[in-house]
Amino acid sequence: MSASVYNESIELATHSRLNASEAPNDTRIAANSAQLVVHPVDGGFHAWAFLFAAFLIEAIVWGFPDAFGVFLDAYLTDPAYTSSPHASSLLPLIGPIASGIVYCIAPFLSPFINRYPNHRRTAMYIGLLLCWASLFAASYTTDVVILVALQGVVYALGASLLYFPSLSYLAEWFINLRGFANGVLFAGTGVGGIALPLSISRLLNTYGPNVTVRILSVGLFVLLLPLLPFVKGRMPVGQTTTQPISRGSADSVKTWMGSSFFWVLLTANTIQGFAYFVPILWLPTFASTLELSSTNSSATLAMFHTGSVISRLTMGYFSDSSLKHCFILGLGTLLATSVAIFVLWGVFSTNVAGLFSFCIVYGMLAGGWPSLWSGFGKGLTSNDPTLSMTLFGILLFSRGIGNIASTPISVALTGISSSYSSISGAYLGHPDVGFKVAGGRFASTIMYVGTCFAGAGMIVLFGWGRDVYKQRSRISGGE
Secondary structure, rough: HHHHHHHHHHHOOOOOOOOOOOOOOOOOEEEEEEEEEEEEOOOOHHHHHHHHHHHHHHHHHHHHOOOHHHHHHOOOHHHHHHHOOHHHHHHHHHHEEEHHHHHHHHHHHHHHHOOOHHHHHHHHHHHHHHHHHHHHOOOOOOOOHHHHHHHHHHHHHHHHHHHHHHHHHHHHHHOOOOHHHHHHHHHHHHHHHHHHHHHHHHHHHHOOHHHHHHHHHHHHHHHHHHHHHHOOOOOHHHOOEEEEOOOHHHHHHHHHHHOOOHHHHHHHHHHHHHHHHHHHHHHHHHHHHHOHHHHHHHHHHHHHHHHHHHHHHHHHHHHHHOOHHHHHHHHHHHHHHHHHHHHHHOOOOOOOOHHHHHHHHHHHHHOOOOHHHEEEEEEHOOOOOHHHHHHHHHHHHHHHHHHHHHHHHHHHHHHHHHHHHHHHHHHOOOOOOOHHHHOOOHHHHHHHHHHHHHHHHHHHHHHHHHHHHHHHHHHHHHH
């Protein structure tokens, strides 16, 4: 074997960049008296099997916290839970805490994943076990504090160990189609959000909260365990090295700190996160104040996630084109989402048709934002898998800050912490606009969400204008 071929095998094993054209077919390389199989990027059975398995992990890991609004409606109408001290203010925190921790732990977990890649699969099995154990244990308690600890904190820790190793493999399998692959992966959240609310609602109506959580814990374990063998890298890292891999992402992050484009992306992403999760949390409750059935209340989340699946696939596909397309999609969807919040939710959501219309449109406009991360980040990461994971970790963290902070903000805005247990009594006749639903309880929340999306859109507009100005300046300077 020539030295150049051997060096190529080591480069691949340590996740360096490789264009799709360089590996059109499975390549077998002899190293240390063993044959390693280098599978092709951007296609082939192993790439698509990985993407399918990672898609389902995404659906379960994120789908459960996103569907917590259905649980919240059940918890807050069950005296077994509302009798606990501070139940009305603590119970709404469970879902956002779970998803918020997963978001915020990303920049702290990613360096360990990058440095010790041969432990990623072990971490995933531990994470799956923690997810199962946390939900199974939570099904045997009605103490709200214990529920927050188990369904919120412990579940999030397990979900993080399960999710981020699988995410780190994506940049190895897809390069030219990375935006599309990101869109497919993130669409898993939408699919989970479609299936879980409806399934959870039926289980709650039949068995109640405790047994429902128990069933979900077992279902999660049984569904994901057979998929984990397919979530792996293109080359088995342990075959080539057992030593920690040194990464240069710290130097790149320092470089990003001086980039105005990085700060534009980070600021817009954070503001979007402060708004995005609020409707997801409160839509089932909003539907309940309209005296809709529990099935229709749960269907609000299913409608939203249906729209988000379409959005994430579409925006992921177009994000592979150019940075200009990312700016157009980002700006257009952020501003259109703001309009939809004020008009569809604030005015027309006084019946099931109007509310469902808002849910679908909101999902289609707001749900695809994470699918643009790959396109926005190409100029910062140069397709390096390690840098891509580092950037994703930072963006997830900033989004998580918004996720966690938006919950107490929205609780304060709706006045729910003092009077939610008697929410049916707050409904004063049939309102003529969405702002007046439940005696105007959600009016401030609607204003807050719409304003945040408009602000994020203005940040993206500023970044796009600055990018165009710099390009024209370089062209003028070249002349």
